[in-house]
Amino acid sequence: xxxxxxxxxxxxxxxxxxxxxxxxxxxxxxxxxxxxxxxxxxxxxxxxxxxxxxxxxxxxxxxxxxxxxxxxxxxxxxxxxxxxxxxxxxxxxxxxxxxxxxxxxxxxxxxxxxxxxxxxxxxxxxxxxxxxxxxxxxxxxxxxxxxxxxxxxxxxxxxxxxxxxxxxxxxxxxxxxxxxxxxxxxxxxxxxxxxxxxxxxxxxxxxxxxxxxxxx
Ligand SMILES: N[C@@H](CCC(=O)N[C@@H](CS)C(=O)NCC(=O)O)C(=O)O
Numbered sequence: 001x002x003x004x005x006x007x008x009x010x011x012x013x014x015x016x017x018x019x020x021x022x023x024x025x026x027x028x029x030x031x032x033x034x035x036x037x038x039x040x041x042x043x044x045x046x047x048x049x050x051x052x053x054x055x056x057x058x059x060x061x062x063x064x065x066x067x068x069x070x071x072x073x074x075x076x077x078x079x080x081x082x083x084x085x086x087x088x089x090x091x092x093x094x095x096x097x098x099x100x101x102x103x104x105x106x107x108x109x110x111x112x113x114x115x116x117x118x119x120x121x122x123x124x125x126x127x128x129x130x131x132x133x134x135x136x137x138x139x140x141x142x143x144x145x146x147x148x149x150x151x152x153x154x155x156x157x158x159x160x161x162x163x164x165x166x167x168x169x170x171x172x173x174x175x176x177x178x179x180x181x182x183x184x185x186x187x188x189x190x191x192x193x194x195x196x197x198x199x200x201x202x203x204x205x206x207x208x209x210x211x212x213x214x215x216x
Contacts, residue, residue, distance in 0.1 A: 001064065001065060002033075002034050002035050002036050003028075003033070003035050003036070003062055003063065003064040004035065004036045004037070004038050004062070004063045004064075005021055005024050005025070005035055005036075005037055005038070005059075005060050005061065005062055005063075005075075006021070006037070006038045006039070006040050006045075006050070006053065006054075006059045006060055006061045007019065007021035007037050007038075007039055007040070007059055007060060007206065007209065008021070008039070008040065008042075008059060008210075009039040009040055009041045009044075009209075010041075010210065011206070011209075011210050013210075014210055015206060015207040015209075015210030015211055017172070017202075017203045017206055017207070018172065018173055019059065019060075019206065020059065020060050020072040020169075021037070021059055021060040021206060022169065022202055022203065022206050023072050023076060023165065023166065023169040023202075024060050024062070024072060024075050024076065024079075025201075025202035025205055025206060026165055026169070026198055026199050026202040027075075027076045027079045027080065027086060027162065027165060028079065028202075029197075029198035029199070029201045029202050030085055030086055030165065030196075030198040031079060031080075031083035031084065031085045031086060032083070032085075033079065033083060037205075037209070038063075039209065040059060045057045045058065045059065052068070053068050053070060054070035055070075056070070058070070060072055060075065061075075062075040062078065072105075072166075073101055073102070073105045073166065076101065076162055076165065076166065077098070077101065077162070080162040086161060086162040086165065087161060087162055088158065088159070088161065093157065093158060096157050096163075097157060097161035097162055097163040098162075098163070099163070100156050100157060100161070100162075100163025100164070100166070100167060101162050101163050101166045103163070103167070104163065104166035104167040104169070104170045105166060105170070107142065108142050108143075108146060108167065108170050108171070109170040111135060111138040111139045111141075111142060112139060112170060112171075112173050112174055113173075114135050114138070115132065115135045115136065115139060115174075115177065116173060118131055118132055118135055119132070136177070136179060139174070139179055140179065140182070143179065143180070143182070143183050143186060144183070146167075146183075146186060147183040147185055147186050150185055150186065150189055151185065152185065154189075154192060155189075155192075160196070164189075164193060165193070167189075168189065168190050168192075168193030168194070168199075169193075171186060171189070171190050172190060172193075172194070175190075
């Protein structure tokens with residue numbers, strides 16, 4: 001049985017690839033594992049049948065036989081543990097790649113998500129511009145450090161890994177803000193991630209659903 005993931009029946013981003021099923025699809029494509037997708041509406045996500053998969057009523061989830069997982073980080077780690085290609089074999093390099101997965105999710109993604117939430121939920125508030133300025137400063141703190149760490153390297157620690165997959169996925173959310181352009185090596189890093197054939201296939205698959213032309 002192929003693993004099954006859940007994705008939005010209709011993504012709020014209209015197919016820009018920012019919903020987190022895209023990062024799972026990308027991981028599957030990198031390791032050559034085919035998968036099925038169960039599409040869920042916003043209403044269905046909050047119903048008991050979906051909360052069995054994710055207690056918070058969110059996507060993405062992962063099902064394989066009687067194993068059910070949620071949290072994109074846990075799902076990608078699970079995929080990377082079971083297939084070659086996303087985590088180095090050498091123990092210390094592997095531990096460092098996993099560290100970058102956590103850094104992406106725990107250190108870099110939070111202020112980026114805060115920006116999205118401010119924009120979506122608070123943009124009509126009179127203090128929104130001031131709040132965005134503060135949030136953007138926190139993002140710049142993180143990007144400045146990340147940019148220094150990446151330097152002129154292609155990837156964060158040796159060959160492309162699940163750490164890069166996660167970091168690029170997180171940074172992609174900044175594209176429309178223009179902030180990423182202030183860090184040319186990070187912009188180029190994200191572009192390198194997006195140029196990978198596996199990412200292109202993942203992006204196209206989610207776009208097809210959101211454009212109403214899923215593959216037969
Ligand atoms: N930390 C979770 C976040 C999951 C999440 O926020 N999912 C979004 C889509 S990308 C969602 O389901 N939003 C709808 C909602 O929360 O009601 C993960 O990485 O999987």
